Amino acid sequence: MTEQLHLAIALERAGWHPAAWREETARPHDLTSPRYWRDLLRIADDAGVALATIEDALALTDRFEQVDGLRRDRVRGRLDAVLVASFAAPQTRRIGLVPTVTTAHPEPFHVATGIQTLDFASRGRAGVRLVAGASAAERANFGRRASGVDSFPASGRVEDSPEIVAAFREAGEFADVLSRLWDSWQDDAIIRDAATGRFLDADLIHNIEFDGEFFSITGASIVPRSPQGRPLLTVLAHQTVPYRLAAEHADLVFVTPRDDLAGFAPSEILAELEAASADVRVAREPLRAFADLLVLIEETASAARLAADRLDDRAGADLTSDARIVVGTAADVVDVVRELAAAGFDGVRLRPARQPADVIAIAEQVAPLLRAAGALREDDGAGTLRQRLGLVRPESRYVREKEFAL
């Protein structure tokens, strides 16, 4: 029997190759235009892609990049991802919209209500991808945090940096607050009872009274419970500490299996996720795991190699990525995706090297080939992102608390 999985796509300005904006098919003057994002998300939607993530950061520079001596040959500038997703919501039909949010500066309250509003505007297709910590440039843009982490510890292990560990604790708290705010209105809180003049039943709305290490948030959300109840919560994770964050708080984790690095074999990652889940994920749905691939697709393998060489030349270095890189034909990508399906992943998230070119290739070639091979988990054309991923609509924790109290 063919293992089936979900297809996701990761949208990032001109694409994931740093020289992608210089391709003839690129639209480098369009990267902040509404039509660019409408086009990309509609292409993915029409192709039956289950969800699209949208990258974001609160700085002109990348996370560990030096601000001084800013490289002028990279794409700079972007739009706020939550708002791009909101913009696309009423113009798409089925695709899940999963913007990136960093957890060091934004207010969890604004993020919670923004994602709930995205859930209403998309009629149940909202998610969010949380990113822990803040770069030096992000901190300088806000001026609220004097110190932080500007590089990974030499060991490469998060555990060896108390600051990064703290950033992940903050991200966990952030996720916890989102989920509590999303639960704060029970489904039937709005009663519109003209006889008593009561619009709502205050007993069914709950101040979250959260008091944590990094922040305290007292009230309920201003947004009534949204179509999915809780929008999809996701993170990208590469090692134990973030795996644990995912296991504890996320519905779905993006991971980076590859054969050329110790500890990143598919089986090793899945085993780690299972171990991380064992302690903290009791009586909950299993964490969904999507494997990331960076893809560059041409009609022939040699054309793909040629395009990759051209891009690398222009970038002045070979492309590197945390994710496995597949340079080849759509059929090559499909082969790798099917391996990952067989290895037990619930989905793949393809990072197009070039936008829109590789987005179009995914839509026009990869998706149909996967479908023809019976490897794509199809949605029934209706329903929310959670339903599409086979996840239940969670009941508000406050309903349960009340039941226990009885």
Add this chain to the structure above:
Amino acid sequence: MSSIRQIHLAAHFPGVNSTTVWTDPTAGSQIDFASFEHFAATAERGLFDYIFLAEGLRLREHKGRIHELDVLGRPNTLSILAALAGITEHVGLVGTLNTTFNEPYELARELATLDHLSGGRAGWNAVTSSDAFHGANFRRGGYLDHADRYERAREFAALAKELWDSWPERGVRADAGTGVFLDDDVPARVRHRGAQFDVDALFDVPRSPQGRPVIVQAGDSADGRRFGAEHAEVIFSLHTGFDDARAFYDDVKGQLAAYGREEDSLKILPAATFAIGDTDEEARERSREIALQQVRPEVALTYVEQVWGRDLSGYDPDGPLPDIDPDTGSETARGWANRHAAVRARIAKLRELSETEGLSIRETVIRLTATHTFVGTPERIAGEIDRYVQGRATDGFTIVGHLTPHGLDEFAARVVPLLQERGSYRESYDDGATLRDLLGLPAPTTAPAPALAAR
């Protein structure tokens, strides 16, 4: 024709207060996206300048409980406006966003994003607050002294403008041949050190179609008016009586010269409610019906409980006002916008109204909160609106319907065509017009970014 002043209208999405009638059988959801789609379509059909949204930071409470009697629950302002940007073409999108519980870098990039996504139709109603009740939902809590809230707002707006101005027009080079995406010195570095903010920023959103979103302001205190004269391009006021509106117009516009600004660089659009009838008599009856729906007996009692800060549940809404003193330090009414208004002055006003006319609690509250600005036939309402604008009492109005989501449908269908006949309202939108174009505002003057000037 050119001497006819043009009327500007904003469409206020029904809010979280007793103005919005939910007990009407035709009232729809205040949160489903279909309601926003409907409302936006009406606003575009009526050729409004912009859609205006309030902001929620915390659910209102009454006597220690979440308030049950009014519509409650609304969307995140920025997200809903971004969604509307995708399904509208012309109408401006103005959101109320707080300067106390946001950071300039983040809000500036969100507003610049909205301006990009809408093709230049973004606006920002900048409001301030400082109370611990709202602060309890945010990282820093109620950290800001009440007296400092306008200081923060001014510094916030000035810094936001610096960030927006730090990218030149057509700042993205993106020369694929040479590989230069950005020229040197783009964007300009924004270094700002003030009492509220200490940032060293490189802004990450290229210049948006309007450069800066249109800035709207609503504060009515002396500080608020000064902030408005310095920074605002639209003022949302509550001065609706003709003489009162005229006095406000003269005061605020009179302050513009001190900031080197012209009369037309600021538009004053007070909130206006309405009731339309085929005859004036019918309109008055409708107004009365609406008022009775808005101020139901339990709503009237809640109102006086907020003002008095006391439990007055033993009082009869159809009886006289309480003769006891208010509890000005009480926590009875938290999260209400008027909490900081002078309570005793409010009570004196209520008492005067009630005593001179022998009004009950409910009738007094109706008189104070549910007297509709424009009541009459479409002809009468169009004539009144035009009189205010031609008489320089306002530049137009922010129209507030009492029903979600179709509260403006009748206004758009019946009043707007009459304004057009008078030659004082647009016949169509111009293609590609920005919100600033719709409002007839001059392009923002761009001071050289400080970092560049210093070099």
